[in-house]
Amino acid sequence: MIALFVGIPLALQLEHNSPLSNGEMIFNLIYFPLLLWGSWSLYKNYRRQRQKKVILISVDQDGLHHHQTDGSVQSILYKELERSKENYINDIDRKVGTKYSPGYIFGFKNGVKVPIHFSTPENGLSYVPKNKYQLIAHFLQGAVLFCPHIKISPAVYADSFINPETFEFDKRAQRMIYFLAFVLFIIILLAIDLFIKYTKGFSILF
Numbered sequence: 001m002i003a004l005f006v007g008i009p010l011a012l013q014l015e016h017n018s019p020l021s022n023g024e025m026i027f028n029l030i031y032f033p034l035l036l037w038g039s040w041s042l043y044k045n046y047r048r049q050r051q052k053k054v055i056l057i058s059v060d061q062d063g064l065h066h067h068q069t070d071g072s073v074q075s076i077l078y079k080e081l082e083r084s085k086e087n088y089i090n091d092i093d094r095k096v097g098t099k100y101s102p103g104y105i106f107g108f109k110n111g112v113k114v115p116i117h118f119s120t121p122e123n124g125l126s127y128v129p130k131n132k133y134q135l136i137a138h139f140l141q142g143a144v145l146f147c148p149h150i151k152i153s154p155a156v157y158a159d160s161f162i163n164p165e166t167f168e169f170d171k172r173a174q175r176m177i178y179f180l181a182f183v184l185f186i187i188i189l190l191a192i193d194l195f196i197k198y199t200k201g202f203s204i205l206f
Helices: 002-013 022-051 132-146 154-159 171-200
Strands: 054-059 063-068 073-077 093-095 104-109 112-116
Touching: 054 132, 063 132, 093 154
Parallel strands: none
Antiparallel strands: 054 063, 063 073, 093 104, 104 112
C-alpha cells in the first residue's frame, strides 16, 4: 500500500523523463515527509493496539474476563450488572446485527448499556474462541445464580442455541438452523435461475 503512495506520484512526475519542476520539488518536500510521518504513526498505533489484543476470554464465578497481551484484564462482573431502565429491553439483551456491524449481547452498568463480547472482531486483532457458545452459556448461568434480580431476554438464549433450563449449548439445533438457511439459499438461487431461464431463454446454473 505504501509503495502505491510512493510509486504513483513518482511515476507521474517521471513519466516523460523530464526534470522535476519547482512545483514538483516543493510537493515532494511536503508530501513524502508527511507520508513517512503518517506511516510511522499508523505503525505505532498498531503496536499499541496489539498490546491490547485479547488472547483469552474466560468466565468464572465473578463474571466475564478478557485477558490481553500486555497482561491486563478487562472484566464484566456480575455484581456490576444493573436492571434495565429502558422499556421493552431486558436487563441482559442482544443487539441485532446488520451488514455493517455484528450483533452482540449487552447488559447495563452505571445506567448505560455495556457490550458483553464473547469474541473480538477487530481487524487484524480478532479473537474468536472455539468454545464461544459454552462461554455464553456459563456466563448466563452465572448471571442467573449470582444476579437473580437480572432478567435475561429469551432471544439471547435462542440466538446462542442455549437451553434456558439446563444452560447447555445445543449444537444440533445450530446445525439444523445452518442447514435450513443453506436449503433456503439454494431454493432462492434455483427460483432466480428459473425466472431468468423463462424470461431470457438461458440458465446461469445449468
